[in-house]
Amino acid sequence: MSELLRALRGMNDILPDEAFRWEGLEEILRDWLRSYGYRNVRTPILEHAALFRRAIGEATDIVEKEMYSFTDELNGERLTLRPEATASVARAALEHNLLYGGPQRLYYLGPMYRHERPQKGRYRQFHQIGAEALGWPGPDIDAEMLLMCARLWDDLGLSGVRLELNCLGSADERSAYRAALVEYLKAHEADLDEDSRRRLHTNPLRVLDSKNPQMQQMIGAAPRLLDTLGKASLMHFEGVQAILRDAGRPFKINSRLVRGLDYYNLTVFEWVSDALGAQGTVCAGGRYDGLCEQIGGKPVPACGWAMGIERLLALAEPAANRPVPDVYIVNRGEQAAVFAFRVAENLRDAGFGVIQHCGGGSFKAQMKRADASGAPVAVIVGDDEAKLGEASVKALREEREQIRLPLERIAEAVSGLLYSTNSEEE
Secondary structure: OOHHHOOOOOOOOOOHHHHHHHHHHHHHHHHHHHHOOOEEOOOOOEEEHHHHHHHHOOOOHHHHHHOEEEEOOOOOOEEEEOOOOHHHHHHHHHHOOHHHHOOEEEEEEEEEEOOOOOEOOEOOEEEEEEEEEEOOOOHHHHHHHHHHHHHHHHHHOOOOOEEEEEEOOOHHHHHHHHHHHHHHHHHOHHHOOHHHHHHOOOOHHHHHHOOOHHHHHHHHOOOOHHHHOOHHHHHHHHHHHHHHHHOOOOOEEOOOOOOOOOOOEEEEEEEEOHHHOOOOEEEEEEEOOOHHHHOOOOOOOEEEEEEEHHHHHHHOOOOOOOOOOOEEEEEEOHHHHHHHHHHHHHHHHOOOOEEEOOOOOOHHHHHHHHHHHOOOEEEEEEHHHHHHOEEEEEEOOOOOOOEEEEHHHHHHHHHHHHHHHHHHHO
């Protein structure tokens, strides 16, 4: 097959049967977020490359190895396909003065781009839904974001999704800890793998996140950031935990949880599942009080999370492969083909989902299509019916007499058949 007829590696087509599952999940997610007062914000896929370099951190894997960046040949600007959306949402909030009227609960949904090695659950174009709470400084908003995620797992019927928490403290506390960690890692430099040696002087906290089994004992004995935090940071972290305990939501303190982006402070968290294999994180986030100032605005307390749509779909129970219409309209003859449009629109006006047969074909072939569509009712139009403004209504999933009716009575007859079928199934 020609290379032009293949999607780019790590960027996948979502075909209609699968897209139906996406639409169903997205509808659940939007309703759930709205129930907590979060409003949708939509930011561009392209941003200035400097926005992500400044927000995420020059020494992070995302900026160093994964961003799709290029120079716009028309004006020489350095641009990046967004690798994440938090920086974009913060930029939009500052640019449009969204916080002028008070704190904001916002959410986004869309594609992100990272040049990673494609594997199950990790793609170069992937999709995220995320929530950002801007303007609240206390631990209550951190806890709200965790409890709302817990509710989603319940709503989706997901089991085995576990919460891991840590506290990164303030920028000053993290800086002091960083120096102590570097000193410890230097003393064990012979035990570090190539990636960790590279990170030792650029992003040493990420060494704690290493999955290399040969380094686990050494990492386990490293100084803990939690043991170096001051009173204010520990009180904030305890405030989050107190709300979770009161709500009866279990969690685990993971002192090695640091997240891969430089803008985090205080609370960080991950929801993880063993059902996803190596890519076990379902949802992750935390507090990022310094981000808005970091990208050139005034300081804004903030907290947020992001979750991968592909990973949620991998965990959720499969839905039906395709939407099933209420009615399939069969038409045979020139006049019937025209009148069928009036019948279809009349039924849609009444609120029914309708597939109208197009492209001609024998009556037998069209009835096969009607049956394959899954529709419980067929409406049949021939030239004789069309001349009189009538059509025949036929139940496809049960034995019932076919009836012929004028246009104005067809919707009522369809409703009667659908209601009867649904009642019998219940």
